[in-house]
Amino acid sequence: MKALVVCLDGMTGVLLAGPAVRAVAAGADHVTLMCGPRGESAAALLPGADDVLVWDAPWEGVRPPTVDEADIDGLVRRLRDAAYDVALVLPTSPRSPLPIALLLRMAHVRRIAAEGVAHPGTLVDVSHPRLPGRHDVEAGLDLAAALGFGLRTGDDGRPRVLPAPDPTGLTGNGPYVVLHPGAGAPARRWGAERAAEAVVLLADAGHRVVVTGGPDETALCHQVSGDTAVDLGGHTDLRTLAGVLRAADVVIAGNTGPAHLAAATGTPVVCPYSPVVPAAHRGPYGVPTVLLGDGGSPCADTRAHHCPVPGHPCLEEVTAQDVVRAVQKLLKRGA
Numbered sequence: 001m002k003a004l005v006v007c008l009d010g011m012t013g014v015l016l017a018g019p020a021v022r023a024v025a026a027g028a029d030h031v032t033l034m035c036g037p038r039g040e041s042a043a044a045l046l047p048g049a050d051d052v053l054v055w056d057a058p059w060e061g062v063r064p065p066t067v068d069e070a071d072i073d074g075l076v077r078r079l080r081d082a083a084y085d086v087a088l089v090l091p092t093s094p095r096s097p098l099p100i101a102l103l104l105r106m107a108h109v110r111r112i113a114a115e116g117v118a119h120p121g122t123l124v125d126v127s128h129p130r131l132p133g134r135h136d137v138e139a140g141l142d143l144a145a146a147l148g149f150g151l152r153t154g155d156d157g158r159p160r161v162l163p164a165p166d167p168t169g170l171t172g173n174g175p176y177v178v179l180h181p182g183a184g185a186p187a188r189r190w191g192a193e194r195a196a197e198a199v200v201l202l203a204d205a206g207h208r209v210v211v212t213g214g215p216d217e218t219a220l221c222h223q224v225s226g227d228t229a230v231d232l233g234g235h236t237d238l239r240t241l242a243g244v245l246r247a248a249d250v251v252i253a254g255n256t257g258p259a260h261l262a263a264a265t266g267t268p269v270v271c272p273y274s275p276v277v278p279a280a281h282r283g284p285y286g287v288p289t290v291l292l293g294d295g296g297s298p299c300a301d302t303r304a305h306h307c308p309v310p311g312h313p314c315l316e317e318v319t320a321q322d323v324v325r326a327v328q329k330l331l332k333r334g335a
Helices: 011-025 037-043 072-082 098-106 136-146 192-204 215-225 238-246 257-265 320-334
Strands: 002-007 030-035 051-054 086-089 111-115 126-128 177-180 209-211 250-253 269-272 289-292
Touching (some): 002 011, 002 072, 002 098, 011 030, 011 257, 037 051, 037 238, 177 257, 192 209, 192 215, 192 320, 238 257, 250 320, 257 269
Parallel strands (some): 030 051, 086 111, 111 126, 177 250
16 A cells, blocks of 8 residues: 655644654555655654655745646646555645645545545545644544554654764763754744853753754854854754754753654753644643743734734743753753
């Protein structure tokens, strides 16, 4: 049986799709994970995916391609040539699964499952409503189960990534705490000044601190690191970053991809959490976690890229002292 798992989200969505991918892999002969360009590097880290198909959908992301640029006819041909027996369309809320379901049907995929379609049997064969309070990880596993796929015995259903390289050459010897100050969306970023203050306070409390960030975050990482932390801004690809996060005692990151990557490596997370996406759906999953911030802020569940409320009240109240206390709490819990 050839199976296709579709998750057109970014890094976060792809990492949270990992358990569903493993569930499908437990019952299929070959599994392709279809994702967008923003999720490609994370898709390469997931156990259970035999290959990755990357397609930039004209309805996803902040700057989606035009319909012509997306080459929909080319995608349908690729899917038809691959001859998939089943497809699992994972939710990228609040997006509808129907556009991609239509393309899958045009590609002659025999059986399609998606979440919350009102009239299954036309574009979608199996529709499963999201149960109240279900995290995206759990909702993905529910949908896989509705299509007849379940995790192998002994699989705990947590996000997971493939083994990562030893980071000692980058981080140096000895225990450390990671602080990742950046985020893809401005609405999810904790302030650089607060992050820099947290680095100093963590060092004063006896912690060695490593600051991480992507190639476009080198100035931010330099500002936050100061003369105190190990500055790895721009020095890690995603696989190397997974190794850095896996070896950390605690990772501090907003509700952005690296927080979920840390959880997928098994490392506890302190998360200054902007509630533009509900934590119940998209908080770090499966590891000890402390969420900081005002979950009842007016920006809650707005899905906004930029915080729609002046002053960013959901994160403004999170202090450097709060972060240090949360780190100490997690370290005591794990002692």
